[in-house]
Amino acid sequence: MGRHLVPPRAKRGRLLLSEAELRAWGEKLGAASAPPLIIALSGELGTGKTTLVQAICRGYGVAEDVTSPTYALVHQYSAPKSPVYHIDLYRLDSAEQLTNLGWDDIIASDALILVEWPDRAGDRLPSNHVPIDLEYAPGDEAHRILLAG
Ligand SMILES: Nc1ncnc2c1ncn2[C@@H]1O[C@H](COP(=O)(O)OP(=O)(O)OP(=O)(O)O)[C@@H](O)[C@H]1O
Numbered sequence: 083m084g085r086h087l088v089p090p091r092a093k094r095g096r097l098l099l100s101e102a103e104l105r106a107w108g109e110k111l112g113a114a115s116a117p118p119l120i121i122a123l124s125g126e127l128g129t130g131k132t133t134l135v136q137a138i139c140r141g142y143g144v145a146e147d148v149t150s151p152t153y154a155l156v157h158q159y160s161a162p163k164s165p166v167y168h169i170d171l172y173r174l175d176s177a178e179q180l181t182n183l184g185w186d187d188i189i190a191s192d193a194l195i196l197v198e199w200p201d202r203a204g205d206r207l208p209s210n211h212v213p214i215d216l217e218y219a220p221g222d223e224a225h226r227i228l229l230a231g
Pocket residue numbers: 099100101102104125126127128129130131132133134198223224225226
């Protein structure tokens with residue numbers, strides 16, 4: 083498509099961030115983001131994917147509280163620039179469930195789409211997403227390693 087999907091803030095490579103720093107980074111990414119944009123957040127349980135989603139949403143202009151869509155799989159919010167979809171595929175059981183949650187329409191929409199556990203979508207995750215990986219920092223529970231772009 084030739085569009086530049088990666089906002090400037092995402093081109094930061096490998097960062098070691100406290101929770102406050104991670105939230106600040108996410109807010110700036112959200113503020114710099116424009117639809118349509120799919121951000122895929124990978125990382126083990128508890129590495130901060132939802133924390134980062136909350137910060138991105140805040141920066142993007144979502145006024146509501148953003149909560150983990152663990153059971154619903156998808157939460158939708160409104161923001162000045164576009165709708166926002168927060169999808170958590172951790173509990174996805176089947177390709178059929180992905181279809182039933184409206185995946186195909188969501189990824190084709192003019193929205194900001196934030197996906198936790200994106201690997202669960204397999205080849206139905208569009209290749210033009212922005213990948214962000216979060217990792218634990220060995221021996222340091224207060225920081226995370228963030229790999230972007
Ligand atoms: N530097 C940091 N960045 C983000 N979260 C941190 C950091 N340090 C500690 N934390 C804590 O780690 C936890 C991250 O939880 P969060 O729900 O965001 O993770 P998650 O990756 O979404 O997990 P899950 O896979 O269960 O959805 C929070 O309790 C947060 O306070």
